[in-house]
Amino acid sequence: MAFEIEIMVKVAAYIGGGLAMGLGAIGAAIGEGYTAAQANAAVSRSPKISADIFKNMLVGQAVAESASIFALVIAILLLFLDVPVPTLLKATALLGAGICMGLGAIGSGVGSGYPGGQACTGIARQPAVTSQLTTNMLIGSAVCQTPAIFAMVVSLMLMFINFGNVPLYPTWAAYLGAGLSMGLAAIGSGYGGGLAAGASCEGIARQPKTATNVTTIMLVGQAVSQTPAIFGLLVSFILMFKSYPESTTLSASMALLSAGICMGFGGIGPGIGNGMAAEGAVRWVARNVENAGDMMRIMLVGQAVSQSTAIYAMVVSLVLIFVV
Amino acid sequence: MIIPFFGHNITINLEVIVMTWIVFVIIIVLGALSSRKRSLLPRPLQALGELIVSLLYGLTEDALGEDYAEKYAPLVCALFMFLLVSNWLGIIPHLEEPTKDLNTTLGLGLMGFVIAHYAGIKSKGFKAYAKEYFQPIFFMMPLNLIGELAKIVSISFRLFGNIMGGSIIILVVSYLTYNLVLPPFLYAFFGLFVGTIQAFVFTMLTVVYISVQVK
Numbered sequence A: 001m002a003f004e005i006e007i008m009v010k011v012a013a014y015i016g017g018g019l020a021m022g023l024g025a026i027g028a029a030i031g032e033g034y035t036a037a038q039a040n041a042a043v044s045r046s047p048k049i050s051a052d053i054f055k056n057m058l059v060g061q062a063v064a065e066s067a068s069i070f071a072l073v074i075a076i077l078l079l080f081l082d083v084p085v086p087t088l089l090k091a092t093a094l095l096g097a098g099i100c101m102g103l104g105a106i107g108s109g110v111g112s113g114y115p116g117g118q119a120c121t122g123i124a125r126q127p128a129v130t131s132q133l134t135t136n137m138l139i140g141s142a143v144c145q146t147p148a149i150f151a152m153v154v155s156l157m158l159m160f161i162n163f164g165n166v167p168l169y170p171t172w173a174a175y176l177g178a179g180l181s182m183g184l185a186a187i188g189s190g191y192g193g194g195l196a197a198g199a200s201c202e203g204i205a206r207q208p209k210t211a212t213n214v215t216t217i218m219l220v221g222q223a224v225s226q227t228p229a230i231f232g233l234l235v236s237f238i239l240m241f242k243s244y245p246e247s248t249t250l251s252a253s254m255a256l257l258s259a260g261i262c263m264g265f266g267g268i269g270p271g272i273g274n275g276m277a278a279e280g281a282v283r284w285v286a287r288n289v290e291n292a293g294d295m296m297r298i299m300l301v302g303q304a305v306s307q308s309t310a311i312y313a314m315v316v317s318l319v320l321i322f323v324v
Numbered sequence B: 001m002i003i004p005f006f007g008h009n010i011t012i013n014l015e016v017i018v019m020t021w022i023v024f025v026i027i028i029v030l031g032a033l034s035s036r037k038r039s040l041l042p043r044p045l046q047a048l049g050e051l052i053v054s055l056l057y058g059l060t061e062d063a064l065g066e067d068y069a070e071k072y073a074p075l076v077c078a079l080f081m082f083l084l085v086s087n088w089l090g091i092i093p094h095l096e097e098p099t100k101d102l103n104t105t106l107g108l109g110l111m112g113f114v115i116a117h118y119a120g121i122k123s124k125g126f127k128a129y130a131k132e133y134f135q136p137i138f139f140m141m142p143l144n145l146i147g148e149l150a151k152i153v154s155i156s157f158r159l160f161g162n163i164m165g166g167s168i169i170i171l172v173v174s175y176l177t178y179n180l181v182l183p184p185f186l187y188a189f190f191g192l193f194v195g196t197i198q199a200f201v202f203t204m205l206t207v208v209y210i211s212v213q214v215k
Helices: A002-045 A047-080 A088-125 A127-144 A146-160 A168-206 A208-225 A227-241 A250-287 A289-322 B014-035 B044-064 B066-091 B102-124 B126-134 B138-176 B183-214
Strands: B002-005 B008-011
Touching: A002 A047, A002 A088, A047 A088, A047 A127, A047 A146, A047 B138, A088 A127, A088 A146, A088 A168, A088 A250, A127 A146, A127 A168, A127 A208, A127 B183, A146 A168, A146 A227, A146 B138, A168 A208, A168 A227, A168 A250, A208 A227, A208 A250, A208 A289, A208 B183, A227 A250, A227 A289, A227 B138, A250 A289, A289 B044, A289 B138, A289 B183, B014 B044, B014 B066, B014 B102, B044 B066, B044 B183, B066 B102, B066 B138, B066 B183, B102 B126, B102 B138, B102 B183, B126 B138, B138 B183
Parallel strands: none
Antiparallel strands: B002 B008
8 A cells, every 4th residue: 555655646746747847838938939029020120229139038038937947946846856755645735736836837927028028129119228128127027926936835835844644634635725726826916917017118118207107106016916826825825734624525625625726716817907907007107107196096996996806716715714 | 932821822933033133233223324424425325325215205205295205204214124124134144034934024014004094094084984995885895894904915925925935946946956056146036136126015015005095
């Protein structure tokens, strides 16, 4: 029997590693492709500064790549991990870790391609503010990585923390749910943050004088877009660290699993929606900086309303964890 | 450290408290040095201090208006400096960021929440303040309440997750590469760059929460 469990842990680690890198490769590639496409358009518009645009494209792509690099690190760790005490519980934790990182890298990868692309277009339009655009692009895409970083934290916790002697049923579902909650919730927030960062690069190129206001409102907008990912992080922490009474009924396990799925899917839409709100606010602040205060307030209220669905999802998840 | 307290055990993280005190000392020394021997022609430290204060004052004024800015700008400057030094502390060997502990960030988030709501009640009066919870319809009250409380969770987990995530990634990569090449770059990225951005985001969000309440 012990032998079989060892094999199960290996199987879970390999599947998890494959999923982590396979899913994790989706987002960054799309984002980088978008950056390259915009760079081509920019070069055709002003071929004289093609060297600057090329450099900016490479820097932007390098940052967009980091989500996939996180996934690569997790995949390699999963493939070569040496589990000291193989148990079935560890197997589900490893599987959850792989799924979490794989899904979590998608949104940030796609999202952080946008600022890169818009910065290339912007350089072609306003070569004088090249360095300002590159700085803003770096800040914007670094903040886009936050959901992927959260996903990596949850994966590493699932892999390395020794949760002690806990009953297999229903804890296995909690670990899988924790991975799904964080991984899925990171998709929307990563993508939404990218929309805001892209609009800010476009805005700075159009109105370099407004750069301070635009960068500030971009950061606030991105931070609020990340709230669904933070709810996902919270639900996965609760799922991982709460201790459950042993129960062999299927319903107890499924309640925990669906708590994770509920928060995960529930976080996708609000993340993207909040990103759109931030994108609009950033774009129009660049064109009409006198009314920046009003626009920031309307953006925040709008985001709070569009976030309410994520809060419903969180309430249902918490009910599933604590009440059912 | 565990202290028994009326039948409950209170755990105190001594390390975090010591690190917080180190941050206090650094900020006080910086403040004292930059405001010592003030002159019309500022020396480098005075210039730096004036730059930070005037930048943050301008940001507060943009969000809150002149009247409130005078009242809240000192708080905003103190909050930003505390977070900045806290997030940067991890790049010094043997020291750890106090913001890596959820208790620190949750405490700061609660502080911002209480200040924002106090400002809201004071400027609008309790009746108008309470009425906002019953918008648009009265039965939305519980959800509005949860929405307000979720702000504390989101603001504190954002800072905690970023700083914690950065330090975990540095640990793992250092372990994988046998501390050879990458860690200094990672410290520069996660410690200095992400730390600055997150300190700024936390401060800005606190200001914005106050401004939503008072207007």
